Amino acid sequence: MGDQGEIRVRFPxxxxxxxxxxxxxxxxxxxLYAQKTGGKLILRIEDTDAERSxxxxxxxxxxxxRWLGITWEEGPYFQTAYAEEHREAAQRLLxxxxxxxxxxxxxxxxxxxxxxxRRKEDFHYDGTCRNLSSEEIAKLEAEGRPYVIRFKVPRxxxxxxxxxxxxxxxEKKYRDLEDFVIVRSNGLPLYILSNAVDDIRDRISHxxxxxxxxANTPKQVLIYxxxxxRLPQFAHMPLTLDPQKRKISKRAHGEVxxxxxxxxxxxxxxxxxxxxxxxxxxxxxxxxxxSRSELIDAFSLAGINRANSVFDIRKDDPKFFTDPxxxxxxxxxxxxxxxxxLLPYVEAELKAAGLWDPAFAGDKRPWFASTxxxxxxxxxxxxxxxxxxxxxxxxxxxxxxxxxxxNILKHESLKDWLPLMAERLQSIGEFTAETVxxxxxxxxxxxxxxxxxxxxxxxxxxxxxxxxxxLFDVLAAVGKERVVxxxxxxxxxxx
RNA sequence: GGUCCCAUCGUCUAGUGGUCUAGGAUAUCGGCCUCUCACGCCGAAGACACGGGUUCGAGUCCCGUUGGGACUGCCA
Numbered sequence: 133m134g135d136q137g138e139i140r141v142r143f144p145x146x147x148x149x150x151x152x153x154x155x156x157x158x159x160x161x162x163x164l165y166a167q168k169t170g171g172k173l174i175l176r177i178e179d180t181d182a183e184r185s186x187x188x189x190x191x192x193x194x195x196x197x198r199w200l201g202i203t204w205e206e207g208p209y210f211q212t213a214y215a216e217e218h219r220e221a222a223q224r225l226l227x228x229x230x231x232x233x234x235x236x237x238x239x240x241x242x243x244x245x246x247x248x249x250r251r252k253e254d255f256h257y258d259g260t261c262r263n264l265s266s267e268e269i270a271k272l273e274a275e276g277r278p279y280v281i282r283f284k285v286p287r288x289x290x291x292x293x294x295x296x297x298x299x300x301x302x303e304k305k306y307r308d309l310e311d312f313v314i315v316r317s318n319g320l321p322l323y324i325l326s327n328a329v330d331d332i333r334d335r336i337s338h339x340x341x342x343x344x345x346x347a348n349t350p351k352q353v354l355i356y357x358x359x360x361x362r363l364p365q366f367a368h369m370p371l372t373l374d375p376q377k378r379k380i381s382k383r384a385h386g387e388v389x390x391x392x393x394x395x396x397x398x399x400x401x402x403x404x405x406x407x408x409x410x411x412x413x414x415x416x417x418x419x420x421x422x423s424r425s426e427l428i429d430a431f432s433l434a435g436i437n438r439a440n441s442v443f444d445i446r447k448d449d450p451k452f453f454t455d456p457x458x459x460x461x462x463x464x465x466x467x468x469x470x471x472x473x474l475l476p477y478v479e480a481e482l483k484a485a486g487l488w489d490p491a492f493a494g495d496k497r498p499w500f501a502s503t504x505x506x507x508x509x510x511x512x513x514x515x516x517x518x519x520x521x522x523x524x525x526x527x528x529x530x531x532x533x534x535x536x537x538x539n540i541l542k543h544e545s546l547k548d549w550l551p552l553m554a555e556r557l558q559s560i561g562e563f564t565a566e567t568v569x570x571x572x573x574x575x576x577x578x579x580x581x582x583x584x585x586x587x588x589x590x591x592x593x594x595x596x597x598x599x600x601x602x603l604f605d606v607l608a609a610v611g612k613e614r615v616v617x618x619x620x621x622x623x624x625x626x627x
Numbered sequence: 628g629g630u631c632c633c634a635u636c637g638u639c640u641a642g643u644g645g646u647c648u649a650g651g652a653u654a655u656c657g658g659c660c661u662c663u664c665a666c667g668c669c670g671a672a673g674a675c676a677c678g679g680g681u682u683c684g685a686g687u688c689c690c691g692u693u694g695g696g697a698c699u700g701c702c703a
Contacts, residue, residue, distance in 0.1 A: 320701085371697075420640095
């Protein structure tokens with residue numbers, strides 16, 4: 133498509149807030165396509181909305197992309213740097229007769245719009261200024277009347293036709309298109325123009341973007357044609373909706389749609405990418421998990437779906453703070469990824485929670501690794517390591533009230549048995565899951581009680597929780613000293 | 628309102644006229660495993676929006692209806 137057949141795609145966010153799920157997904161598709169084809173991804177910041185664009189937002193978007201592992205070959209470029217080029221393109225369109233100056237005021241247009249609405253007709257600019265003579269134009273300009281520049285849409289039968297890689301042939305009749313504004317009365321070009329001009333300058337070969345741009349694409353096709361440029365390949369991707377089928381947005385949904393939120397809540401970046409890519413794209417073998425290279429290998433525009441998909445966020449669901457599938461994919465990676473790769477994430481979590489001991493990266497490294505490995509299969513986010521896993525890394529951990537009652541207080545004798553267990557364990561030479569099990573089962577037999585009572589009581593006392601890995605492994609992981617200490621303190625729980 | 632797009636289990640999806648009494652994943656429920664929870668394994672329940680065509684045959688093609696979405700701005 134490009135002049136040299138070079139594949140060039142772009143991700144052009146407008147920096148008016150954080151990077152959200154939808155934007156990230158668009159970036160991912162573009163990135164994958166570039167990776168897949170050996171092409172280049174260009175990051176272009178569309179900051180022409182001076183009112184809303186912020187430096188902070190630009191940084192947030194860049195950080196978000198980096199965190200996700202999305203790399204780009206060029207940019208960030210800034211749209212505002214090319215304003216002159218956009219104006220120049222408009223002048224060319226004016227000279228070539230593809231555009232004209234329109235002196236209608238906003239008030240006049242508003243009035244006509246209202247009137248059309250009242251008559252239940254749809255309003256299209258009526259072309260009042262379309263055929264002004266050069267004398268009339270000169271006169272109005274001499275009067276200092278402000279004007280916008282409108283694109284002169286061909287009249288008569290026929291229409292714009294282009295082929296979208298996802299949606300197929302799209303046709304829009306000329307009569308359904310009005311002479312749209314391309315330059316404001318203050319001289320600033322509009323998105324519809326700037327965006328096309330930038331894509332031309334950046335030699336974009338494939339425009340992969342949200343389906344929300346599909347309806348405006350015919351206008352851009354017209355601009356390309358009027359400028360004498362070759363069309364890029366368009367590929368519109370389905371939108372991501374909320375459970376009420378509303379387009380997700382920063383304003384309406386807040387943090388659950390922010391990439392940053394997933395980072396904070398303990399998502400692995402690749403798990404998020406894996407989840408997001410599946411929203412609107414799939415392989416014919418319906419695979420769910422992809423390594424980076426597998427994904428790049430499997431990705432294709434042909435696999436993009438046409439129907440919008442729902443991001444199943446659940447407001448106020450105590451069990452799932454976001455789409456259950458996203459969580460399950462994250463959990464899958466947490467329990468199956470190479471342990472070495474998971475460790476840095478856990479380290480970051482522990483540091484953030486103030487639980488990190490430098491020795492975990494030194495002397496205690498083997499212990500740290502095996503402990504993480506022991507508990508990871510039941511965690512869904514990396515936050516869980518510092519939260520649910522606190523008892524393994526700290527001595528101050530909460531004991532769940534219900535668990536305390538059910539597994540300890542209910543059996544009054546545990547007030548004596550658990551300290552007794554502490555003494556038995558204290559005397560063990562080599563403190564391993566096997567020796568610990570032997571000791572505890574032996575104790576249960578001596579006391580003539582079910583081992584489960586001792587086991588569940590010990591788990592509650594040592595971890596504060598009713599659920600967890602096999603107790604003997606837990607005790608071995610927590611270590612003799614701390615286990616003995618926690619078991620000895622059990623009587624205090626009865627106070 | 629107009630234009631465009633879309634329509635398979637709750638959700639993500641496979642499915643390109645016959646092998647679909649519709650497959651997978653997730654979520655839900657049950658079972659196995661077991662000291663608990665998770666993992667894992669086994670099983671259950673759960674969908675082709677509706678109506679017409681075309682065809683020997685339709686989830687798959689066509690039309691309509693319904694429903695949903697996007698666009699429709701001197702925002703991007």
